Amino acid sequence: MRVAVTGSSGRLGRSLATGLAALGHEVVGLDRAPAGLVGVDERTVDLAAPGAAVAALADLRPDALVHLAGIAVPFSAPERDILLTNTALAHDVLAAAASAGVGRVLAASSPTPVGYSSPAWRAAAVPIDETHPLAPANAYALSKVVIEETVRMFARTAPGAFGFFRPCYVISPEEWAGAPTQQGHTVAERLADPALAAVSLFNYVDARDVAGFVDAWLAAPADAIDGEGFFVGAADALAERPVAELWREFAPALGPAADDLGGTAPVFSIAKARDRLGWSPTRDWRSELAAAAAASAPAAPATPTGARLDDGCAASSPRTRRESAHSAAGTAAAASEPTAATASAGTAVAPAVPTGARIGDECAPSGPRTRRESAHSADGEPAPTGPADTSTITATTTATNTGTRTA
Numbered sequence: 001m002r003v004a005v006t007g008s009s010g011r012l013g014r015s016l017a018t019g020l021a022a023l024g025h026e027v028v029g030l031d032r033a034p035a036g037l038v039g040v041d042e043r044t045v046d047l048a049a050p051g052a053a054v055a056a057l058a059d060l061r062p063d064a065l066v067h068l069a070g071i072a073v074p075f076s077a078p079e080r081d082i083l084l085t086n087t088a089l090a091h092d093v094l095a096a097a098a099s100a101g102v103g104r105v106l107a108a109s110s111p112t113p114v115g116y117s118s119p120a121w122r123a124a125a126v127p128i129d130e131t132h133p134l135a136p137a138n139a140y141a142l143s144k145v146v147i148e149e150t151v152r153m154f155a156r157t158a159p160g161a162f163g164f165f166r167p168c169y170v171i172s173p174e175e176w177a178g179a180p181t182q183q184g185h186t187v188a189e190r191l192a193d194p195a196l197a198a199v200s201l202f203n204y205v206d207a208r209d210v211a212g213f214v215d216a217w218l219a220a221p222a223d224a225i226d227g228e229g230f231f232v233g234a235a236d237a238l239a240e241r242p243v244a245e246l247w248r249e250f251a252p253a254l255g256p257a258a259d260d261l262g263g264t265a266p267v268f269s270i271a272k273a274r275d276r277l278g279w280s281p282t283r284d285w286r287s288e289l290a291a292a293a294a295a296s297a298p299a300a301p302a303t304p305t306g307a308r309l310d311d312g313c314a315a316s317s318p319r320t321r322r323e324s325a326h327s328a329a330g331t332a333a334a335a336s337e338p339t340a341a342t343a344s345a346g347t348a349v350a351p352a353v354p355t356g357a358r359i360g361d362e363c364a365p366s367g368p369r370t371r372r373e374s375a376h377s378a379d380g381e382p383a384p385t386g387p388a389d390t391s392t393i394t395a396t397t398t399a400t401n402t403g404t405r406t407a
């Protein structure tokens with residue numbers, strides 16, 4: 001199937017595009033800058049430019065489209081900009097897909113519309129599934145609610161073609177190896193301090209598992225996906241202890257129903273995707289961290305005598321992503337429960353240093369980010385402090401050459 005992926009150079013897009021290509025799809029990536037993806041036809045385009053989405057899809061004529069592009073981090077830009085950018089972009093891309101007669105169109109939403117970032121929020125039921133009431137508490141979550149409704153609108157005009165998914169906290173291959181996650185801290189740090197993962201209710205998903213989900217979604221019967229949404233998460237919680245043991249201290253909004261989340265059970269249910277699409281995730285944090293630690297082990301002797309790469313940013317100069325990756329993976333493996341280190345690293349591996357990545361987040365000049373600083377940049381967090389980062393919507397001045405092939 002010829003599949004166009006918007007936002008293909010992003011945290012999720014890189015793994016999704018290469019993963020779909022590895023599964024046999026002909027993938028065209030649409031982004032403002034290429035990421036050097038193996039097996040992906042990357043086109044440079046600013047989809048927010050007037051007419052750009054229509055021109056791109058009229059040229060490409062894909063069988064399917066997955067829309068990821070947008071501002072992906074709550075409070076990373078002024079609230080109004082997030083709302084207008086995400087909703088307008090989604091509307092324009094989906095409208096262009098409808099006009100071009102694209103047979104399957106899948107848009108990225110988020111779990112945040114459920115509303116758990118609000119201090120007043122209480123879970124209506126646990127586990128949380130797609131029937132849970134929505135209560136968006138910031139412009140990002142609201143933009144996703146609008147995107148979901150936009151999907152339903154187009155589903156009425158093109159039955160069997162449109163749907164959306166709610167990816168949980170995305171962890172890309174390099175992040176298992178220690179690169180900073182969306183919040184700036186590593187997976188190891190997120191596990192070591194349950195307060196970090198509690199802000200998203202311990203949800204996560206391996207970015208490559210999202211490719212498997214999209215593949216299943218594309219192959220599903222029309223009535224299984226028509227205007228529907230799916231949580232896409234791991235089969236376990238991103239926590240070293242059962243959520244049943246953690247919720248009282250770290251996520252009291254879940255309430256006593258969370259007492260039933262014993263073992264490794266996640267807060268978000270993925271039963272709908274399993275039952276309707278036959279999809280289940282194949283990766284979990286224990287095996288991925290063990291595999292990453294095993295992969296990095298041979299590099300250990302190169303460490304200078306007495307030096308520690310997992311020193312919590314004690315050095316004055318920023319660490320490289322590679323150094324960071326090795327150290328954090330080792331720390332994580334030591335902290336996690338022992339598991340088999342034989343898990344496959346998968347077939348779709350994104351570039352080690354993605355375009356636009358901010359590798360200095362872990363080691364800010366003033367030292368490690370505090371829990372509060374990290375939490376504010378998370379998917380679904382309380383209101384932030386400090387200046388908004390509008391880079392996502394301003395760094396596009398030269399990227400309007402719709403359809404130009406760059407890689």
Ligand SMILES: NC(=O)c1ccc[n+]([C@@H]2O[C@H](COP(=O)([O-])OP(=O)(O)OC[C@H]3O[C@@H](n4cnc5c(N)ncnc54)[C@H](O)[C@@H]3O)[C@@H](O)[C@H]2O)c1
Binds near residue numbers: 170
């Ligand atoms: N990362 C997560 O944990 C997570 C969780 C839930 C939902 N999501 C959603 O998944 C999608 C992808 O998230 P991500 O983490 O990969 O985001 P990201 O910020 O890493 O990537 C977004 C990509 O979209 C591109 N883009 C933005 N505006 C564009 C435009 N006008 N034209 C062309 N390209 C444009 C950017 O260049 C970037 O490569 C987003 O819609 C996000 O809201 C992500």
